[in-house]
Amino acid sequence: MFIFDAHLDLSMNALEWNRDLTWTVEEIRKSEVGMTDKPDREKNTVSLDTMRKGNIGICVATQIARYVKKGSTLPGWNSPQQAWAQTQGQLAWYKEMEKIGEMTPITNLQQLNKHLALWKNPDLKSPIGYILSLEGADSIVTIDHLEKSHEQGLRAIGPAHYGPGTYAHGTDSVGGIGIKGKELLKKIHELNLILDATHLCDISFWETMKIYEGPVWASHNNCRKFVNHNRQYSDEQIKELISRNAVIGIALDAWMMVPNWIRGKSTPENMGVSLMQMIDNIDHICQLSGNTLHVGIGTDLDGAFGKEQCPTDIDTIADLQKIPQMLSDKGYHEQDINNIMHQNFISFLQSVWTN
Numbered sequence: 001m002f003i004f005d006a007h008l009d010l011s012m013n014a015l016e017w018n019r020d021l022t023w024t025v026e027e028i029r030k031s032e033v034g035m036t037d038k039p040d041r042e043k044n045t046v047s048l049d050t051m052r053k054g055n056i057g058i059c060v061a062t063q064i065a066r067y068v069k070k071g072s073t074l075p076g077w078n079s080p081q082q083a084w085a086q087t088q089g090q091l092a093w094y095k096e097m098e099k100i101g102e103m104t105p106i107t108n109l110q111q112l113n114k115h116l117a118l119w120k121n122p123d124l125k126s127p128i129g130y131i132l133s134l135e136g137a138d139s140i141v142t143i144d145h146l147e148k149s150h151e152q153g154l155r156a157i158g159p160a161h162y163g164p165g166t167y168a169h170g171t172d173s174v175g176g177i178g179i180k181g182k183e184l185l186k187k188i189h190e191l192n193l194i195l196d197a198t199h200l201c202d203i204s205f206w207e208t209m210k211i212y213e214g215p216v217w218a219s220h221n222n223c224r225k226f227v228n229h230n231r232q233y234s235d236e237q238i239k240e241l242i243s244r245n246a247v248i249g250i251a252l253d254a255w256m257m258v259p260n261w262i263r264g265k266s267t268p269e270n271m272g273v274s275l276m277q278m279i280d281n282i283d284h285i286c287q288l289s290g291n292t293l294h295v296g297i298g299t300d301l302d303g304a305f306g307k308e309q310c311p312t313d314i315d316t317i318a319d320l321q322k323i324p325q326m327l328s329d330k331g332y333h334e335q336d337i338n339n340i341m342h343q344n345f346i347s348f349l350q351s352v353w354t355n
């Protein structure tokens, strides 16, 4: 089945993990034998080749670079200018992937529909389509930079990531969006960018919902019902997003799937992490909405974690193909499964883009 993954940090893997994503997952693992600089070495699950094999022909791919103020304990760049430069490097990598036919940009309706037609009969050379998104807006030095990003193909943006940001408070921080956040939202709406509500802390989330009237989705966000953490959505937040026609992508980071995960100590095996928890998250959103139109897949695989922190039934991203059968076993019908695996995010884009 054709799969839309709404959140992959592909360029971050290429440039910060030094992974050539044109290789197979196995080749990348082999190249990392003995490396200890990051906990997920040899445990990667994503490459363009493997996405092709798994029929994941379209994704939302990120630019990501945090700016941290002096004294912060979070990792990040010391100035917004450095963060901007980092995202520009990431963009350059996507452009190189385009040049060699590995990826193709999807920035408008025409490109989207052409790409969907191509993937009706894909082969092992078909390019992976990507919608460019910015995770955390700290690298937007001025509003002019957002305009420039839009010209470069940016189509979605999340104002915050972890901690307090320039434009909003993100995961594990508490606070509102301030004047700068409001200015950013105004420009996001004006440019018809998709607002990604993922990672907004509760206060920033509700402030944003109050004033923002444009299109909104949540690319990778699970439910607080299963793991009670500020990174997850309460039922009220999910209902708010449903009322705005949003689609919420369910993520595969183990700590967001089972409660009491201890980073570096817990293992997917001893915590019983499997795709079943993804099914539970999907089902919960469907129960709240009364239909299957507001949930999709936003794995975040290889988003600074690998097999040590994802479901035991995922060896590579191609294993997402196990999900349709699991949904079917739960009683979901074919059209509902199509909605969840790709159609909801596609329909969302088709409603936001006019040409």
Ligand SMILES: [Zn+2]
Pocket (backbone or CB within 6 Å): 135, 199, 220, 300, 303
């Ligand atoms: Zn994230």
